[in-house]
Amino acid sequence: MRPIEFWGAYTSRTLRPLWVAEELGLAYQLHPIAPRSGETQTEAFTRLNPKQKIPCLVDGNVPGTLVLTESLPIGRYLIAAYGTKALAAPTLPLQAAREDEWCCYVLAELDETSLYVIRRHRDLAHIYGEGPEVVQACFEYLDRHLKVVDAALEKGGFILGDSFSLADIMLVSCLAWAKDYGATLRPASEAYLQRMTGRSAYQRALAANTPAQA
Ligand SMILES: N[C@@H](CCC(=O)N[C@@H](CS)C(=O)NCC(=O)O)C(=O)O
Numbered sequence: 268m269r270p271i272e273f274w275g276a277y278t279s280r281t282l283r284p285l286w287v288a289e290e291l292g293l294a295y296q297l298h299p300i301a302p303r304s305g306e307t308q309t310e311a312f313t314r315l316n317p318k319q320k321i322p323c324l325v326d327g328n329v330p331g332t333l334v335l336t337e338s339l340p341i342g343r344y345l346i347a348a349y350g351t352k353a354l355a356a357p358t359l360p361l362q363a364a365r366e367d368e369w370c371c372y373v374l375a376e377l378d379e380t381s382l383y384v385i386r387r388h389r390d391l392a393h394i395y396g397e398g399p400e401v402v403q404a405c406f407e408y409l410d411r412h413l414k415v416v417d418a419a420l421e422k423g424g425f426i427l428g429d430s431f432s433l434a435d436i437m438l439v440s441c442l443a444w445a446k447d448y449g450a451t452l453r454p455a456s457e458a459y460l461q462r463m464t465g466r467s468a469y470q471r472a473l474a475a476n477t478p479a480q481a
Contacts, residue, residue, distance in 0.1 A: 269328050270294040271345075274312065275321020277301050279378075279444040282476045283338040284322050286436050287345045289468035289475075290354045299478045303391070339374055342433045354431060362427075369426055369434035377416075377441040381409035385448060409450055416442075417453035426459075439463045 275281040276299035288295050300306035300321060307319045316323045316336050324341045326333040335341050347356045357363040385405045388398030426434045442460050446452055
């Protein structure tokens with residue numbers, strides 16, 4: 268089998284596919300292009316991903332070669348194609364629906380509606396404009412959903428119960444991002460974050476995602 272190629276590093280979104288690959292024990296080659304560095308806008312990368320966004324996956328094991336963008340579908344694809352007993356695609360409709368429910372919730376409400384809007388109107392204000400009121404509203408909105416997440420984590424274990432899943436990868440990436448932005452996590456979420464980030468696959472993915480920059 269040829270190593271899978273990943274493009275993109277340094278962000279919560281690029282961490283997700285790397286973590287999936289590490290959990291699955293997949294061999295991969297990483298092109299650690301950085302966000303907002305101009306490296307997503309080169310001709311070569313734009314041919315691969317016209318969205319000029321990371322992460323991006325290239326799987327040469329598929330006839331015709333698969334190029335896939337968007338962190339959630341990349342994770343889903345890897346698990347569907349190369350899943351193991353420890354990290355498998357859900358088989359029952361109910362399991363699949365619950366996993367989907369959590370993944371979509373995390374992506375839509377924590378990532379895209381809260382954290383990325385904060386990034387745009389605070390860290391990237393030179394591009395998208397300053398928006399202190401927007402940022403404040405996003406932190407409040409984020410906290411409202413962190414409360415929902417915490418209640419779901421009070422039972423311990425994983426977000427779906429007994430088994431580790433893509434929903435954990437999506438959720439942990441956003442909890443760590445929220446914490447990094449100064450949000451306060453409630454006790455069950457903090458304990459869950461410590462448990463999940465203690466996984467050796469997470470540690471390897473984190474190291475791969477933060478290579479020393481030249
Ligand atoms: N919904 C996409 C978001 C991808 C995205 O917006 N990536 C950012 C970095 S986190 C990016 O590539 N921005 C363009 C750039 O920084 O050059 C995903 O989850 O993969």
